[in-house]
Amino acid sequence: MGHCGGQHLERPSVLSRLGWCESYGYEGPAVPAWTKPLTVPDSKTPACLKMGADRLIARREVYLREKTLWRMLYETAGRAEEILGVNIEALDLAARGPETGWDVHEYRHSALTHLGEQGASLLMLMAKSRHKKPENVRR
Known part of the structure; x- marks a missing residue:
């Protein structure tokens, strides 16, 4: 579920x-x-399949900086502005996201969804997402 x-x-x-x-x-x-x-709360952000995220990051034709951005978005469930605010010169700050067909918020949402499916507690999801209210943790 x-x-x-x-x-x-x-x-x-x-x-x-x-x-x-x-x-x-x-x-x-x-x-x-x-x-x-x-x-x-209604969530309009779809969760990407974990396998899809892993396959996307494993593609050889994708540059390392995009892979790094995608992995950071997925693994940390951080907001795009948080990840892109990291002082790493190789990240594409102007584009604010990869050309994957997925919105950067979808990576964050996917990470939280997969953690929830793996049985992470509500408290863990709140800490990971930095939400202060339980009702703001989606799905």
């Missing part, structure tokens, strides 16, 4: 189970009244 921090998806299941327990006379743990479901 391509979501991260799935606790917002589990809440209805837990409440359903508690309702079933109550209707059949079983005692279950109480869910605090103040709990509420988290809204899932």
Whole structure:
């Protein structure tokens, strides 16, 4: 499943189970009244396949500086302005991205999506993405 921090998806299941327990006379743990479901923000940024990113970076006809940029975007899940702000003279700062058909934000989003699919915690994803609110971590 391509979501991260799935606790917002589990809440209805837990409440359903508690309702079933109550209707059949079983005692279950109480869910605090103040709990509420988290809204899932819409993400328009698609995640690239990890294999696609690896193949793209492995292409021989691609210059090293582009490969470096792509790898940094993917591995760090950094924002384009963060990565391109790094003082490395060989990076193409004017173009602000590679000619791959993928937007630089898609690399960031892909890295976070793959970490989530591998079971990274919401806290880890927030730290990696530098989001301050859990609802801003997409998928």
